[in-house]
Amino acid sequence: MIYDAIIIGAGMSGLAAGIRLAYFDKKVCILEKHSRVGGLNSFYTFNGYKLDVGLHAVTNYVPKGIKSAPLPKLLRQLRLRIEDFDLYQQKMSAVRFPDKCLRFTNDFNFFVQEIAENFPSQTDNFQQLLKKIFAYDELSLTAKPVSARKVVSSYLSDPLLIEMIFCPLMYYGSARENDVEFAQFVIMFKSILCEGFARPQVGVRKIIEALVGKYRECGGELRINSGVKTIRIIDNKVKSVLLENGEELIGEKIISSAGYLETMQLLSGLDPSKVKTREGQLSFMEFILILDTEPTKKGYDTTITFYNNSNEFVYQKPVGLADISSGVICCPNNFLFDKPLPEGIIRITNMANFELWDGLDEEDYRIQKTECLEATLKEVAKIIPDFRSSIKAVDIFTPKTIHKYTGHLNGAPYGAPDKIKDGRTHLDNLFICGTDQGFLGIVGAMLSGISMANLHVLMG
Amino acid sequence: MTREDIRSTILEVIADIVPDEDLSALTGDVRIRDQIELDSMDFLDIIMELRKRYGVEVPEDDYMELATLDGSVNYLEPRMKEI
Numbered sequence A: 001m002i003y004d005a006i007i008i009g010a011g012m013s014g015l016a017a018g019i020r021l022a023y024f025d026k027k028v029c030i031l032e033k034h035s036r037v038g039g040l041n042s043f044y045t046f047n048g049y050k051l052d053v054g055l056h057a058v059t060n061y062v063p064k065g066i067k068s069a070p071l072p073k074l075l076r077q078l079r080l081r082i083e084d085f086d087l088y089q090q091k092m093s094a095v096r097f098p099d100k101c102l103r104f105t106n107d108f109n110f111f112v113q114e115i116a117e118n119f120p121s122q123t124d125n126f127q128q129l130l131k132k133i134f135a136y137d138e139l140s141l142t143a144k145p146v147s148a149r150k151v152v153s154s155y156l157s158d159p160l161l162i163e164m165i166f167c168p169l170m171y172y173g174s175a176r177e178n179d180v181e182f183a184q185f186v187i188m189f190k191s192i193l194c195e196g197f198a199r200p201q202v203g204v205r206k207i208i209e210a211l212v213g214k215y216r217e218c219g220g221e222l223r224i225n226s227g228v229k230t231i232r233i234i235d236n237k238v239k240s241v242l243l244e245n246g247e248e249l250i251g252e253k254i255i256s257s258a259g260y261l262e263t264m265q266l267l268s269g270l271d272p273s274k275v276k277t278r279e280g281q282l283s284f285m286e287f288i289l290i291l292d293t294e295p296t297k298k299g300y301d302t303t304i305t306f307y308n309n310s311n312e313f314v315y316q317k318p319v320g321l322a323d324i325s326s327g328v329i330c331c332p333n334n335f336l337f338d339k340p341l342p343e344g345i346i347r348i349t350n351m352a353n354f355e356l357w358d359g360l361d362e363e364d365y366r367i368q369k370t371e372c373l374e375a376t377l378k379e380v381a382k383i384i385p386d387f388r389s390s391i392k393a394v395d396i397f398t399p400k401t402i403h404k405y406t407g408h409l410n411g412a413p414y415g416a417p418d419k420i421k422d423g424r425t426h427l428d429n430l431f432i433c434g435t436d437q438g439f440l441g442i443v444g445a446m447l448s449g450i451s452m453a454n455l456h457v458l459m460g
Numbered sequence B: 001m002t003r004e005d006i007r008s009t010i011l012e013v014i015a016d017i018v019p020d021e022d023l024s025a026l027t028g029d030v031r032i033r034d035q036i037e038l039d040s041m042d043f044l045d046i047i048m049e050l051r052k053r054y055g056v057e058v059p060e061d062d063y064m065e066l067a068t069l070d071g072s073v074n075y076l077e078p079r080m081k082e083i
């Protein structure tokens, strides 16, 4: 059997690419190394609690009826309906710095108003920046990369406002330290501030079930526990993929969502001079607190809080194990659900250093996790109500966990700092989709899989 | 297929791709994309669906022929009359 396409990885991008190809009757097989699908955004059970691996919120939420935004576009491409994701909107989120707080909802005008109230001198400049953002073609594959910090500071003159805008956008999608390409900035700005946050009642499993269900219905083949060990090259073409269990599969085209460098490392007889990318450095750790109460009962109503405890926001690999001076606090309960979630949950994300975590022995790893937890809880209690006495259980993951479960180098969920927008590699029939192609997040990853499948298999 | 069949087939395909659009008032000689919200990905899907459902191949150079409903019927008539 020769497949029309083999897809490496059953994360959001691989599944979306698979649906496109299977729907149009291609013989397609998705290979997933793990026992479970979803990749960076999978789900699991911890002490009987059903938890999401990554999900804070689905970005890019727009109400039914709007057609030209990324979310409805991808739903059409996948022949799914918005109801299939069962999304509920956020209540309100906030960017909290010591001297100022900017709140935002899924209604962009609210945010514009917040800026006017908190930074009156910047109102006109902000309008000019918006003009620039809305006129920009962020999806162009040929635009010259420019620094977002340069562009934004040519419009806004208050450094605090600049930092406060960059904080959430960097956290939710920058593979680059401290700055980001302006195109990526525009994508993130629209997906978080202009569009907004939503969440399925039962979490990410709803989205994964919809994707896997559609893929199977279209006749696609999905193999779990099927890690690709080697991609065999003959005459500058991928000939076959060799699985960890020794099996060999042949495909006309290969789309990999494992990451660019990660994929290159699978190539047989790799010529290192062909590999031109730097490794991603940014990784995170996450604390998932299960509470014996609903956070609203303690007066906490915010959906997601991005905090920074000084006026300057630093987004880079920390020198210590973790950097708790800034972070993201997500409360999955605080979406406008029909019925309450079974548990109160608070998730805290901080930047973390992969090498340091990776270098610890087993006992130190455990001890350090607990110490980081205590430090971050103390810090967070300055920003939101103190939940320390309500904690029933805590799960913690580090950059090492992300690396172990998804294979991303340095546990960097956003991949390498330089993206390959057309998805091409030096091999004729090997393509990259997902994180390293350049569209990030759940919605971005799905769009990436769709556009790479369209461009390189359905049209090519 | 008759010209009428082809026209309703195309409308059916479009309705599956953009289920929320009202197609009842589509005019035959005006660009489809000027009448309903259809982006380039959706347009490509019309062509893909025709191939999937009826085995009709439309080469990339001919995509423009399908810009209007009348144009599509004209273009597809010889290619679908045996179906």
Ligand SMILES: Cc1cc2nc3c(=O)[nH]c(=O)nc-3n(C[C@H](O)[C@H](O)[C@H](O)COP(=O)(O)OP(=O)(O)OC[C@H]3O[C@@H](n4cnc5c(N)ncnc54)[C@H](O)[C@@H]3O)c2cc1C
Binding pocket: A008, A009, A010, A011, A012, A013, A014, A031, A032, A033, A034, A037, A038, A039, A040, A041, A053, A054, A055, A056, A057, A058, A059, A226, A227, A228, A229, A257, A258, A266, A284, A286, A402, A405, A406, A407, A408, A413, A433, A434, A435, A436, A440, A441, A442, A443, A445
């Ligand atoms: C902690 C965390 C929180 C996040 N929160 C959010 C959020 O709230 N909202 C949001 O929109 N986004 C969020 N993201 C980002 C989002 O999860 C990712 O951008 C998206 O899921 C990436 O999908 P992908 O398909 O590109 O990559 P991946 O999900 O990494 O998929 C790649 C898949 O390939 C598999 N694989 C790797 N190597 C091989 C091999 N050799 N053989 C076979 N299979 C292989 C992996 O196991 C994996 O399943 C978060 C990420 C993290 C880490």
